[in-house]
Amino acid sequence: MFFAQLQNELWKLFGKKRTYIGFGAFVLAQLAMLLAFKFTRWQGDFERLLAGNGYLAEEFISALTVAVIMVLPQIVLLMPLYVTLVGGDLVAKETEDGTLRMILARPISRHRLLLVKWVAGMIFAAVLVAVLGITALGMARIFFPWKGLFVFVPGQAFNLLNAQEGLLRFLIAHIFLILNAGTMLSIAFMFSCFNMKPAAATILALSYMFVNLVMEGIPFFDRYQNWFLTHHFRAWLMVFSDPVPVWRIAQSECLLLAATATVFVIGATAFQVRDIKS
Amino acid sequence: MITLTHLQKQFGHRLAVKDLTLSVPAGEIFGLLGHNGAGKSTTIGMMLGQVWPTAGHVRVCGHDVTTQRARALRQVGAIFEAPAFYDYLSGWRNLEILSHYTASTPKSRIQEVVDWVGLTGRVHSPVRTYSHGMRARLALAQALLPQPALLILDEPGSGLDPEGIAEMRQTILRLHRELGLTILLSSHLLTEVEQLCSHIAVLQHGEKVFDGTIADVRATRGRVALRTRNFPAAVALLREKNLISDSDGKEYIHLKADVPVDAIARALVQAGHEVSGLWAREQTLEDFYLQLVQAAPPPAN
Numbered sequence: 154m155f156f157a158q159l160q161n162e163l164w165k166l167f168g169k170k171r172t173y174i175g176f177g178a179f180v181l182a183q184l185a186m187l188l189a190f191k192f193t194r195w196q197g198d199f200e201r202l203l204a205g206n207g208y209l210a211e212e213f214i215s216a217l218t219v220a221v222i223m224v225l226p227q228i229v230l231l232m233p234l235y236v237t238l239v240g241g242d243l244v245a246k247e248t249e250d251g252t253l254r255m256i257l258a259r260p261i262s263r264h265r266l267l268l269v270k271w272v273a274g275m276i277f278a279a280v281l282v283a284v285l286g287i288t289a290l291g292m293a294r295i296f297f298p299w300k301g302l303f304v305f306v307p308g309q310a311f312n313l314l315n316a317q318e319g320l321l322r323f324l325i326a327h328i329f330l331i332l333n334a335g336t337m338l339s340i341a342f343m344f345s346c347f348n349m350k351p352a353a354a355t356i357l358a359l360s361y362m363f364v365n366l367v368m369e370g371i372p373f374f375d376r377y378q379n380w381f382l383t384h385h386f387r388a389w390l391m392v393f394s395d396p397v398p399v400w401r402i403a404q405s406e407c408l409l410l411a412a413t414a415t416v417f418v419i420g421a422t423a424f425q426v427r428d429i430k431s
Numbered sequence: 432m433i434t435l436t437h438l439q440k441q442f443g444h445r446l447a448v449k450d451l452t453l454s455v456p457a458g459e460i461f462g463l464l465g466h467n468g469a470g471k472s473t474t475i476g477m478m479l480g481q482v483w484p485t486a487g488h489v490r491v492c493g494h495d496v497t498t499q500r501a502r503a504l505r506q507v508g509a510i511f512e513a514p515a516f517y518d519y520l521s522g523w524r525n526l527e528i529l530s531h532y533t534a535s536t537p538k539s540r541i542q543e544v545v546d547w548v549g550l551t552g553r554v555h556s557p558v559r560t561y562s563h564g565m566r567a568r569l570a571l572a573q574a575l576l577p578q579p580a581l582l583i584l585d586e587p588g589s590g591l592d593p594e595g596i597a598e599m600r601q602t603i604l605r606l607h608r609e610l611g612l613t614i615l616l617s618s619h620l621l622t623e624v625e626q627l628c629s630h631i632a633v634l635q636h637g638e639k640v641f642d643g644t645i646a647d648v649r650a651t652r653g654r655v656a657l658r659t660r661n662f663p664a665a666v667a668l669l670r671e672k673n674l675i676s677d678s679d680g681k682e683y684i685h686l687k688a689d690v691p692v693d694a695i696a697r698a699l700v701q702a703g704h705e706v707s708g709l710w711a712r713e714q715t716l717e718d719f720y721l722q723l724v725q726a727a728p729p730p731a732n
Contacts, residue, residue, distance in 0.1 A: 154531065154534070154535060157531045157535065158531050158532065161527065161528040161531050164520065164524060164528065165517055165520070165528065168517065168519050168520050168524075169519060170519070250515050251511070251513065251514075251515030252515045252516065252517065254481060254511055254515070255509075255511070255514070255515060255516075255529060255573065256529070256532055257479065257480070257481050258479045258481070258504070258507070258508075258509035258511075258583075259504060259529065259532035259533045259577070260500065260501040260502070260503075260504040260505050260532070260533055261501075261532040261533075262500070262501060266532075426483070428442075428476065428481065428482040428483060429476070429481040429482070430472070430473070430476060430481070430482060431472060431511065431512070
């Protein structure tokens with residue numbers, strides 16, 4: 154029954170047009186960035202940067218390099234918006250529309266219902282990140298050759314990888330990006346379980362992450378960086394380091410998993426005790 | 432089929448349902464009446480485990496809803512005012528989705544229910560293209576999917592046109608007759624309730640102010656129309672003789688319990704009043720309800 158219920162949640166989720174806003178926005182943003190990179194000074198500046206560091210621009214202005222350049226701003230700006238939009242809808246939209254009352258007139262437990270919805274949300278997050286990566290790489294490949302990867306890495310300035318190694322790291326990075334998206338979605342999902350409008354759940358989740366980002370940037374909080382989720386969201390970029398800081402990445406991913414589990418439990422508890430009224 | 436024992440629900444400082452004890456017998460069509468905010472929907476919410484009681488117990492189909500919700504609701508279907516669906520999906524997909532929250536339901540069962548409610552030709556169209564009446568049929572279909580023994584209808588006639596209301600009435604009677612369902616009907620449509628229900632309970636400000644059969648309501652000694660030359664003097668005399676409880680001051684008097692109509696005639700004629708007309712009028716549910724509601728004191732909270 155769990156899989157039948159999950160399938161139904163996916164029907165509901167992917168049957169809505171607004172679910173696809175994120176996918177559409179990603180494709181449009183990538184196209185705009187790709188054209189800007191190709192036809193403005195952006196590519197020239199990048200080539201000069203590589204040449205200034207003693208590298209041949211034609212070896213590293215590649216599909217992989219451009220794909221990573223395109224993915225970065227979308228991860229920071231667009232992905233949180235679209236995953237929290239869907240996460241905030243998962244429960245609150247059903248409450249607002251009145252369909253939740255229909256569901257809860259049936260013998261399904263509230264915990265089971267939430268679990269099914271959350272898993273459907275996580276599947277959405279995974280699909281969104283996968284589509285982001287595939288379209289970024291696919292579109293970049295149309296204009297740029299398949300060569301090595303040049304990437305800026307926090308704490309290391311930049312790194313250079315051959316095409317095969319670059320692709321592997323790109324794929325692994327996306328696994329961690331799925332966890333980032335899942336955590337963001339879970340925060341919005343938690344707010345959605347309280348008695349509030351879907352937009353409020355989305356705004357609260359975005360606000361929480363924005364406050365994290367701002368506080369993390371204040372020098373006073375340097376020593377408390379581990380307390381900020383946004384600090385751990387950057388772990389995916391460490392995958393491109395040499396050597397790969399496995400423990401640093403593992404620590405961040407464990408913390409994100411724990412944060413996801415915590416917000417799920419808080420949301421489930423709030424949902425369990427609340428009254429569902431028209 | 433449903434037993435409420437000293438049920439209470441408080442929202443903040445407001446007492447929405449106060450010490451409600453009620454029993455809905457199996458096989459009955461039971462009407463739950465009350466003004467807006469009387470506590471009907473909250474009571475139904477507690478029956479379905481959607482609203483947690485502050486005190487008291489709710490048993491549905493022999494199981495406590497608070498502790499054994501899944502068992503209690505296994506054979507329950509419910510329809511709410513303005514039924515909500517996933518408008519972007521087809522009626523069929525909606526039924527599939529909702530059925531899986533109860534148990535695995537074969538396609539043949541869904542088709543059977545769709546045929547029963549008369550939605551066969553349109554069930555694969557998106558729900559957003561449905562008329563109000565079709566949505567009401569779809570709501571009925573989803574409620575019937577789990578083969579319920581108990582059907583809870585919360586304002587099912589809301590927003591329907593007169594034809595729709597008449598169709599709904601026939602459908603409820605059909606459900607009761609053909610499928611033998613116990614039906615709890617919460618409604619403002621007193622004429623419908625009177626025609627459908629065998630038993631009613633009236634809530635006012637969260638409290639039960641009446642619980643009995645429709646036959647009790649009709650048998651309750653109601654208004655008697657009195658035609659006489661000096662109505663106020665006649666009323667004063669009847670009050671003095673302790674035969675009536677009330678009067679509208681113009682045409683109607685309310686007899687006290689166990690006072691026959693001919694006792695009124697005899698008393699008036701013996702006192703020299705000229706009586707040109709005196710007839711008892713069977714009390715309708717509407718008369719009864721309005722008297723009850725107007726007589727009840729305002730809420731303490």
